[in-house]
Amino acid sequence: VILLTVVLFFVSSLLLPYVPPILASAMVLFLGIELTFEAVWTSCSTLLWSEWCVVMGTVIACTFLGFAPGFGVGIGIATIIYMGWGVVDGVCERPLFFF
Numbered sequence: 001v002i003l004l005t006v007v008l009f010f011v012s013s014l015l016l017p018y019v020p021p022i023l024a025s026a027m028v029l030f031l032g033i034e035l036t037f038e039a040v041w042t043s044c045s046t047l048l049w050s051e052w053c054v055v056m057g058t059v060i061a062c063t064f065l066g067f068a069p070g071f072g073v074g075i076g077i078a079t080i081i082y083m084g085w086g087v088v089d090g091v092c093e094r095p096l097f098f099f
Contacts, residue, residue: 036059039055039059040055040056040059043055050081050085051081053077053081054074054077054078054081057073057074057077058070058071058073058074058077061073061074062074
């Protein structure tokens, strides 16, 4: 696999002019739609509602703000939600004084 990857790395510049631009654009569009569908709809049944809100917040922020700021917003939302769950679910299991 490594050998094939290295060969393709050096040969791809010779093959790329023969790939129609509409084919590359269609592939990028298809992958974008498919990955968005998988992140938003398919994960709905496996994630908690708070985790799904993190996914939706990140998708919406990336759509309207761009990738880097949207990624930052997603990290911020995840931090706030997981810290909140940690406070709500956190139980003091050990005594205050250790003797």
